[in-house]
Amino acid sequence: MRKVAMVTGGAQGIGRGISEKLAADGFDIAVADLPQQEEQAAETIKLVEAAGQKAVFVGLDVTDKANFDSAIDEAAEKLGGFDVLVNNAGIAQIKPLLEVTEEDLKQIYSVNVFSVFFGIQAASRKFDELGVKGKIINAASIAAIQGFPILSAYSTTKFAVRGLTQAAAQELAPKGHTVNAYAPGIVGTGMWEQIDAELSKINGKPIGENFKEYSSSIALGRPSVPEDVAGLVSFLASENSNYVTGQVMLVDGGMLYN
Template sequence: MNGNTHHAVTRVAIVTGASKGIGRDIALRLADDGLDVTINSRNAAELEVVAEEIRAKGRKALAFVGDVSDEEVVQSMVEKTVEVLGRLDVMVANAGTAVVSRVVDMSLKDWNYCMDSNLASVMLCYKYAARQMIKQGEGGRILGASSILGKKGGPEVSAYVATKFAIRGLTQCLAIELAPHKITANTYAPGVILTPLTNIDVLDKQYGGTHGAFTKHVCGIAPDGPHSSGDTVASLVSYLAKPEAYFITGQTIVMDGGVVMS
């Protein structure tokens, strides 16, 4: 073997909520970028399909089924990733859900479910990814999913909005804490991205449009207002995950067609 052969270390990412929608697009984009990827969701069959898509790109994929609002699940997901793929360089805490309810009708059960699914899950992913990256001592990239609804409120989605605002604050705190370790922490804040989650047929019709109309209503956007596909989010995450993005941290970056400008 040639003594001058240089083997670049393959970077490794975890993407939660990756069986469909934005998470799937992010996972496939990171695979295109040359990363091996652990993908997570609660749906084993859907996850395996995405894992095969990643392998078809010549990258390694680990499908890890579990609920990331459970601390033991997140801890073992990070451990398994390091055991199977060798390390962890990028964490994308993307998993989340929405509860549709006005504040005056909100049950504490629904509120807590949304807090666990969207916020506790992100904190746990941040916690265990950060521990692993600090241990490796080579920096890292941590990303969480916010939303334009992490910048402004909307009707009937108070629990979701509260979590998306909170993720911004959590991420800023993490960015400060991890700066000495050369680990960045940022959030991406999409506007209306057409995914299975935004396809709510009955409500979409009720709000005068097709796929995405109810989501637009919640965001204060007209039925014919701007929307996009998950590729727009994946391309931003792709950049923020790169070593060259070292000077961006503690930020929430909006991609929404100009609905919320900051």
């Protein structure tokens, strides 16, 4: 029986890695991202199809509740079902605490927190409509376990995702749905290139030095790649995790110990 997963922010980075891994696991994939990311999403779709699975692009602004509802309807209609939502989309903001503006907070909460709420609501509705026991997998972070300086707004959004994951898991358990989250550490993607560049402006260290210093604390001796994160998401999307819910699982190579 074919299964369907939708991955938000699936056009690149961790989202692309998750899409490719879930395709290898036998999922058809709805690659959901901003309409202007459709060209980049085409690369993700090629990887999914190379794994022998179907893929479609779904234009989605995760901050728009109605858009989220319609995107999940579109994914289910085009792929013939709906079993897993990966709320992967997110942004970072790198600013000293006292410089964070009201607009900064509105933006990052809309993308990192509101979208997870909207996704949980829309996915649960679709699961119930289709009569399936679904899985919702949210993007947290090591910053959901420990707050980090210069990442105050980001850290608060990821703590919010952690709390929402726990609450939603309890509310949706009677329906048979599970809700979990993955918490990456230092991942070599565009987000960390942005973090490194912004930290460089603040502390004057050369480009690449902040990334190197943060990575030096990793027990396994290297920063992660999207495939590392995708492996955990693969478990959370599989039947092997059927008795796991409400958990935020670190995938950081040994940085924090929860």
